[in-house]
Amino acid sequence: MGISNKIEENLKRASWIRAMFEEGERLRKIYGPEKVYDFTLGNPNVEPPAVFKEELKRLADNPIPGMHRYMSNAGYPEVRKAVADVLAEESGLPVNENHVVMTVGAGGALNVVLKTLLDPGDEVIILSPYFVEYKFYVDNHGGVCKEVPTLENFQINTEAIAQAVTAKTKAIIINSPNNPTGVIYPEESLSALDKVLSAKEEELGTDIYVISDEPYAKICYDGIKVPNVFKYIRKSIIVTSHSKDLALPGERIGYLAVSPKVPKVDLVMEGMTFANRILGFVNAPALMQRLVTKLQRERVDIADYEEKRNILYENLTALGFEMVKPQGAFYLFPKSPIPDDIAFIKAAQKHNILLVPGSGFGKPGYFRISYCIDKQIILNSLPAFKQLAAEFSLG
Amino acid sequence: MGISNKIEENLKRASWIRAMFEEGERLRKIYGPEKVYDFTLGNPNVEPPAVFKEELKRLADNPIPGMHRYMSNAGYPEVRKAVADVLAEESGLPVNENHVVMTVGAGGALNVVLKTLLDPGDEVIILSPYFVEYKFYVDNHGGVCKEVPTLENFQINTEAIAQAVTAKTKAIIINSPNNPTGVIYPEESLSALDKVLSAKEEELGTDIYVISDEPYAKICYDGIKVPNVFKYIRKSIIVTSHSKDLALPGERIGYLAVSPKVPKVDLVMEGMTFANRILGFVNAPALMQRLVTKLQRERVDIADYEEKRNILYENLTALGFEMVKPQGAFYLFPKSPIPDDIAFIKAAQKHNILLVPGSGFGKPGYFRISYCIDKQIILNSLPAFKQLAAEFSLG
Numbered sequence: 001m002g003i004s005n006k007i008e009e010n011l012k013r014a015s016w017i018r019a020m021f022e023e024g025e026r027l028r029k030i031y032g033p034e035k036v037y038d039f040t041l042g043n044p045n046v047e048p049p050a051v052f053k054e055e056l057k058r059l060a061d062n063p064i065p066g067m068h069r070y071m072s073n074a075g076y077p078e079v080r081k082a083v084a085d086v087l088a089e090e091s092g093l094p095v096n097e098n099h100v101v102m103t104v105g106a107g108g109a110l111n112v113v114l115k116t117l118l119d120p121g122d123e124v125i126i127l128s129p130y131f132v133e134y135k136f137y138v139d140n141h142g143g144v145c146k147e148v149p150t151l152e153n154f155q156i157n158t159e160a161i162a163q164a165v166t167a168k169t170k171a172i173i174i175n176s177p178n179n180p181t182g183v184i185y186p187e188e189s190l191s192a193l194d195k196v197l198s199a200k201e202e203e204l205g206t207d208i209y210v211i212s213d214e215p216y217a218k219i220c221y222d223g224i225k226v227p228n229v230f231k232y233i234r235k236s237i238i239v240t241s242h243s244k245d246l247a248l249p250g251e252r253i254g255y256l257a258v259s260p261k262v263p264k265v266d267l268v269m270e271g272m273t274f275a276n277r278i279l280g281f282v283n284a285p286a287l288m289q290r291l292v293t294k295l296q297r298e299r300v301d302i303a304d305y306e307e308k309r310n311i312l313y314e315n316l317t318a319l320g321f322e323m324v325k326p327q328g329a330f331y332l333f334p335k336s337p338i339p340d341d342i343a344f345i346k347a348a349q350k351h352n353i354l355l356v357p358g359s360g361f362g363k364p365g366y367f368r369i370s371y372c373i374d375k376q377i378i379l380n381s382l383p384a385f386k387q388l389a390a391e392f393s394l395g
Numbered sequence: 396m397g398i399s400n401k402i403e404e405n406l407k408r409a410s411w412i413r414a415m416f417e418e419g420e421r422l423r424k425i426y427g428p429e430k431v432y433d434f435t436l437g438n439p440n441v442e443p444p445a446v447f448k449e450e451l452k453r454l455a456d457n458p459i460p461g462m463h464r465y466m467s468n469a470g471y472p473e474v475r476k477a478v479a480d481v482l483a484e485e486s487g488l489p490v491n492e493n494h495v496v497m498t499v500g501a502g503g504a505l506n507v508v509l510k511t512l513l514d515p516g517d518e519v520i521i522l523s524p525y526f527v528e529y530k531f532y533v534d535n536h537g538g539v540c541k542e543v544p545t546l547e548n549f550q551i552n553t554e555a556i557a558q559a560v561t562a563k564t565k566a567i568i569i570n571s572p573n574n575p576t577g578v579i580y581p582e583e584s585l586s587a588l589d590k591v592l593s594a595k596e597e598e599l600g601t602d603i604y605v606i607s608d609e610p611y612a613k614i615c616y617d618g619i620k621v622p623n624v625f626k627y628i629r630k631s632i633i634v635t636s637h638s639k640d641l642a643l644p645g646e647r648i649g650y651l652a653v654s655p656k657v658p659k660v661d662l663v664m665e666g667m668t669f670a671n672r673i674l675g676f677v678n679a680p681a682l683m684q685r686l687v688t689k690l691q692r693e694r695v696d697i698a699d700y701e702e703k704r705n706i707l708y709e710n711l712t713a714l715g716f717e718m719v720k721p722q723g724a725f726y727l728f729p730k731s732p733i734p735d736d737i738a739f740i741k742a743a744q745k746h747n748i749l750l751v752p753g754s755g756f757g758k759p760g761y762f763r764i765s766y767c768i769d770k771q772i773i774l775n776s777l778p779a780f781k782q783l784a785a786e787f788s789l790g
Binding site for chain 1: 397440451455487507514669673
């Protein structure tokens with residue numbers, strides 16, 4: 001009767017997140033939005049780069065006949081070539097437009113990749129703390145998630161991954177710069193992961209794909225550059241979007257790219273294009289495909305993000321909160337002063353500070369701060385954090 | 396090893412469609428595009444209405460801060476209200492923005508609806524001839540398709556539907572104006588369907604939803620108006636897109652709307668919004684949502700389509716081809732002069748006429764003509780159709 005049992009169960013479980021959101025709305029009505037310190041959302045408050053707006057104006061003023069029609073399910077060849085050119089340059093590999101499918105954001109890309117790869121019961125390794133949507137995406141396509149914890153500093157634990165691999169392991173999802181921790185995996189980690197997986201493939205006679213979810217790849221600080229995964233991992237697939245680097249999350253524009261080193265890559269790409277069609281995406285939005293074609297080397301101004309990271313990292317550390325200094329994305333993932341992270345975020349709410357508990361990322365005992373919000377709100381929040389730290393006898 | 400078995404099998408089966416597409420490309424290279432009569436694609440060759448272009452220009456010239464950010468997974472309240480207002484007016488029911496979710500086209504909407512409704516093994520009735528994507532969409536979410544043939548005139552066979560309903564039947568998909576036949580279901584048929592399904596629900600103690608896929612609802616001729624399904628069917632869900640009525644297929648903008656008469660409609664809408672998120676759509680493209688808000692009562696010029704329908708219907712009927720005169724969409728679905736429709740479309744190819752066999756829609760012995768192409772190509776094709784008819788001794 002009624003809707004799917006699984007969906008109904010998930011709605012019940014999701015209700016505490018909604019309760020928290022509603023509490024935020026309630027607080028904003030009482031205290032005003034500038035006095036509620038909402039660190040819960042990953043919705044960038046910046047605008048797209050000026051060149052995006054110029055391109056949009058240029059196209060609106062000079063519409064091209066047929067520019068809103070269907071194109072190949074993989075997307076326009078020009079935009080796929082523009083994506084491939086940058087990937088070829090970064091990886092040193094012969095990436096071309098046939099290795100790229102334009103998608104409805106990274107969320108769309110992940111679903112297309114998982115639909116293409118998974119047989120029922122296939123296992124996908126995810127690293128905790130993880131982006132909670134991964135579990136839904138894997139389940140959508142009949143897969144089973146295997147959670148493997150990262151190290152204390154949130155870096156990849158290759159040994160633990162090796163132990164988790166079975167004959168049913170089809171893929172592992174990595175996310176660097178990471179949501180929720182902000183850490184970036186260095187080249188050596190990627191190479192070590194490739195080595196471990198190759199040995200396991202040899203042992204088990206299987207294929208194990210590394211799905212690298214990289215929407216924050218251009219949001220990195222301290223002069224660090226995120227390594228190109230194609231260079232270090234043979235069976236790698238990049239999924240990403242322009243939600244963060246061009247600040248277009250509502251427009252649902254992203255892509256997937258498969259390393260030319262992947263065996264039978266033509267068949268894999270045919271599968272991806274077909275999956276993009278039958279999942280109902282059909283193609284990435286046409287106008288946005290055109291708009292991002294020339295913007296593959298652009299990004300939003302990240303100096304603002306870096307300043308916010310610094311303010312929060314320095315102040316919270318000084319108050320006694322413990323955390324790994326993030327090198328990218330726009331998140332901090334400090335330790336909760338008490339093991340019960342849900343109790344802690346409820347306490348923070350009393351100071352008008354809204355946080356997401358680590359439990360929401362498969363990592364109880366931590367909490368996530370998302371700092372893609374106005375600097376002034378962050379500055380306003382510091383006295384409240386001080387009171388919160390005092391309440392938990394930190395410092 | 397490698398990609399999913401199911402995807403690989405589907406790619407093999409899809410190869411004859413690709414072979415036909417490649418044959419078309421080959422013919423175009425030899426004879427020139429104006430001498431190849433390609434009736435295979437449902438990609439409208441018209442441009443969006445002028446008011447769409449003006450809206451796009453206005454927004455590009457006056458960007459609203461935050462207009463590319465995430466919004467609620469259901470979409471902007473304003474556009475949902477604009478959709479709901481028209482539906483309320485057409486149905487006479489209290490439809491409001493909470494009954495609408497903006498989606499990535501009708502393909503996205505159908506996947507969201509099926510994900511929300513289906514438990515594994517649930518049955519979905521589809522009416523042959525049917526849009527082939529329905530089978531993939533139902534399978535994506537663990538459902539099982541039950542095919543029920545329509546009547547000789549392609550209208551709903553309510554008795555056959557009643558016989559096909561089991562305790563596992565969760566939904567039936569109807570499509571009016573229909574792809575591939577162009578027929579429109581009149582009010583009486585919808586009422587009769589509701590009656591039959593209500594009786595079955597009563598008998599079996601189940602819920603059976605009618606999913607009405609209506610992307611062609613505004614493409615109808617002879618002064619006919621497509622009846623609003625909410626008015627005649629209690630548990631009805633509309634899925635549609637602006638791909639055809641505003642000629643925006645590449646932009647992936649559509650919606651789903653649930654009748655306010657559906658029991659527990661709030662829970663159903665919560666499920667739909669959640670499914671839109673976890674399937675990776677997240678939300679319908681932001682800019683397109685804004686653009687279609689004021690265009691809910693607009694449509695492309697259909698006089699052109701009607702003229703093309705008339706030219707083809709009259710000429711092909713005169714040549715001896717048998718077909719139901721379509722009242723909407725931009726398709727004709729004539730009987731193949733020989734039972735083997737694949738052999739017939741291969742024969743047509745020799746006259747540079749490209750058609751889709753009825754087998755592709757679960758209805759062998761017929762073929763589909765899609766006439767959303769240049770009028771001149773249609774006129775050029777008539778002598779070739781004459782030769783083809785002579786070859787099969789028609790007329």
